[in-house]
Amino acid sequence: MRDDIRLFGSLLREKRLAKGYSLRKFAELADVSPTYLSQVEQGKVERPPTAERLRKMAELLGENANQWIAMAGRLPDSVAAEIADRMKREPEAIPALLRATKGLTADELRRLTEQIEQDKQTGGNKP
Amino acid sequence: MRDDIRLFGSLLREKRLAKGYSLRKFAELADVSPTYLSQVEQGKVERPPTAERLRKMAELLGENANQWIAMAGRLPDSVAAEIADRMKREPEAIPALLRATKGLTADELRRLTEQIEQDKQTGGNKP
C-alpha cells in the first residue's frame, strides 16, 4: 500500500464527511461502487481512480480539480499533453525550467510568471 | 493508428538503419521481439513502448533519452513525478508557467532559465 494513496484516501474521507455525504450516497453521485470508494478511502488500492472520476469527485467536493487529481497522484491529461509536446521540440528546456524554479515560493513563482507575461508584451525578456 | 505513433515509428526505423542494425539485431539489443519492433516501426501499435524500453533504445541509438521518450509520446517518469509533486502544493503555478512561456523560442527560454538561476543566487527576482 503506497503512502501517498493512503494520504489521499483519508483526505477524501475527510472532505466527504465535511460535506455530509454518506459513503453510499457519495459513491452514487461520483458514479462508483460503495465497495470501491471504501477501498480508496482506506488506501487499499494500488493506484488512484482515473482522472475522470477524480474530476467528478473534485466537483462534488468543491475542490480544485487539477490539484485534486495531483493529490491523488495523477497528472491531469491536459498538462501532461502540453509538457510532452514541448519536450519533443526542446528536450532539456522543461527539465531545466523545473530545476531553475525549484526553490521558489509560490509567491515568487507567481510574480515570475507575471513578469514573463509582461516581457512577452513589451518584447524580449532582456530590455 | 495514431499519427504521432506512426511518425515515431518511421523515425525509429530511420535511426536504426543509420546505425546499420538489422531489425532482428536491434530487437535483440533492445530486448524486445523482432515482431514487436516491426509493429512499432510501422506504427501498428496503439501506444508507444514503455519508458524503460524507450530509454534503452535511445541509448543504443545515441539519442537524448528524454527527448526520445517524449518523441514517442510518453513523459519521462522523473518529469511527471516532479510536476505532480508541485501541483499538489500549488495547483495553478505550473499551468500558469506553461501558459506564460508558451510563445517563447528555445533560445528565449534558455536565457530566461539562466536569468532565474542568477536571481536565485542574488536573492529575489525583482531587485
Next chain:
DNA sequence: TATGATGTTTACTGTTCATCGCACGCGCAC
C-alpha cells in the same frame, strides 16, 4: 428485537497493455 443505514471484506470480472511465437513471403548466395 426487528429495521435500516453505515462502512468493510472477499472474491471475482471485463478490459487494456505490452509483448511474444509461429508461420509466412521475399530476395540473395551458394
Next chain:
DNA sequence: GTGCGCGTGCGATGAACAGTAAACATCATA
C-alpha cells in the same frame, strides 16, 4: 533450388488496471 537472413501478419498471452457484487458486522432507532 535450397538455405539464410530479412521484415511482416495473425493470433495469443500474462499481467496490470479499474473497478463490481454479494455477503457481512456494527450501530442506532423504532
